[in-house]
Amino acid sequence: MNAQLADVESALVTVVDNGSTDGSALAIASKFPSVKLFALNENRGFTGGISAALRGSAAELVIYLNNDAIPEPGWLQALVNAIDSAPPDVISAGGKIVDLSGQLIDFIGGVLTFDGHAFQPGFRFPLSSREEPAAGDEILFACGGNMISRRAPLAELGGFDDDYFAYLEDVDFGWRSWIAGYRVIFEPRAVVRHASGATSERLGHFERGVLFERNALQTAMKNYEENALRESAGAILFTYLHRLHHYATMRNSDTGELRRSPFAGSGREDARKTFIGRVRRRLTGPPALASIDDPLTTMQFRAFEWIVRNGEKIAAKREAIQARRRRSDEEIFRRFPLHYVPTYPGDEGLMASALFRMLRPRLPSIERSLSDIIRS
Numbered sequence: 001m002n003a004q005l006a007d008v009e010s011a012l013v014t015v016v017d018n019g020s021t022d023g024s025a026l027a028i029a030s031k032f033p034s035v036k037l038f039a040l041n042e043n044r045g046f047t048g049g050i051s052a053a054l055r056g057s058a059a060e061l062v063i064y065l066n067n068d069a070i071p072e073p074g075w076l077q078a079l080v081n082a083i084d085s086a087p088p089d090v091i092s093a094g095g096k097i098v099d100l101s102g103q104l105i106d107f108i109g110g111v112l113t114f115d116g117h118a119f120q121p122g123f124r125f126p127l128s129s130r131e132e133p134a135a136g137d138e139i140l141f142a143c144g145g146n147m148i149s150r151r152a153p154l155a156e157l158g159g160f161d162d163d164y165f166a167y168l169e170d171v172d173f174g175w176r177s178w179i180a181g182y183r184v185i186f187e188p189r190a191v192v193r194h195a196s197g198a199t200s201e202r203l204g205h206f207e208r209g210v211l212f213e214r215n216a217l218q219t220a221m222k223n224y225e226e227n228a229l230r231e232s233a234g235a236i237l238f239t240y241l242h243r244l245h246h247y248a249t250m251r252n253s254d255t256g257e258l259r260r261s262p263f264a265g266s267g268r269e270d271a272r273k274t275f276i277g278r279v280r281r282r283l284t285g286p287p288a289l290a291s292i293d294d295p296l297t298t299m300q301f302r303a304f305e306w307i308v309r310n311g312e313k314i315a316a317k318r319e320a321i322q323a324r325r326r327r328s329d330e331e332i333f334r335r336f337p338l339h340y341v342p343t344y345p346g347d348e349g350l351m352a353s354a355l356f357r358m359l360r361p362r363l364p365s366i367e368r369s370l371s372d373i374i375r376s
Contacts, residue, residue, distance in 0.1 A: 094142025141174020
């Protein structure tokens with residue numbers, strides 16, 4: 001879109017078809033010939049689809065709209081006006097997202113947790129129950145389902161990270177924007193109604209969980225500045241291990257061996273000493289000491305496996321991000337404090353523990369309960 005256009009009807013609409021097999025691409029091409037269509041031969045996720053569209057567009061302004069979102073009248077003009085009237089250091093403006101009824105909050109700003117996760121404060125609460133930012137107020141990140149960005153700085157920062165596939169890519173981009181000296185603002189008059197989860201539910205709960213966990217870790221590893229990363233890594237990794245331990249020991253069968261004290265006797269060892277135990281061992285081999293049959297536990301392992309396999313790539317991206325740093329994390333988090341929110345089973349005990357508090361980074365932060373932030 002040309003930044004000087006007052007007539008938003010002149011906007012170029014780009015649709016990325018992410019490897020669909022239901023005839024969507026053909027239907028779009030035949031019914032909407034003016035739409036610029038990118039029909040991909042595979043599902044590259046939200047970030048891959050956005051990248052494909054950006055590579056094929058020369059627009060000065062780039063607007064993101066989810067396929068399960070319905071704009072309200074005036075939405076496009078509000079976004080264009082917000083970015084056109086903003087100072088040059090504003091890279092993005094985020095619009096307001098509500099549920100399909102128009103009565104409940106979906107997105108009016110977001111918060112970042114110490115370990116790279118994020119929340120949408122007020123999610124599913126009535127609109128009137130939460131104070132929302134005014135037009136032009138700063139926010140840490142805009143939601144990728146309803147936002148506008150200036151193309152030049154967007155390209156300079158590399159856009160959304162393709163390795164995220166989906167989830168937290170907009171949080172990562174917002175943090176990177178502030179690191180590089182840019183700002184992000186809110187535009188409450190650019191409203192869309194959102195069928196939350198209409199697309200993501202197709203991935204499945206556990207597949208989405210892998211993406212959330214691995215993307216949170218890489219967000220933290222890439223973006224914390226050097227001293228802040230050294231100070232935060234203990235709390236981040238201890239939290240990840242604590243959650244993995246909780247899942248492994250509480251949600252799987254035959255996990256007594258995982259909790260056995262050193263040199264304490266094992267019931268399995270006693271069984272192996274019997275005649276029947278020796279015969280069974282000879283016929284079937286040694287029995288498993290413990291087994292993982294819980295998908296949540298597997299999810300945590302799979303997420304960390306991805307981090308291990310892609311460590312060199314994450315390190316290279318981190319180097320590029322830090323080379324562009326114009327604003328310290330201390331300054332960023334004075335504006336947008338890190339959040340500590342017990343989220344998973346066992347988190348309340350973890351975050352109240354002396355060991356965890358010893359590992360917490362000394363950055364501006366807030367402690368909140370999950371029920372105060374979102375309504376499940």
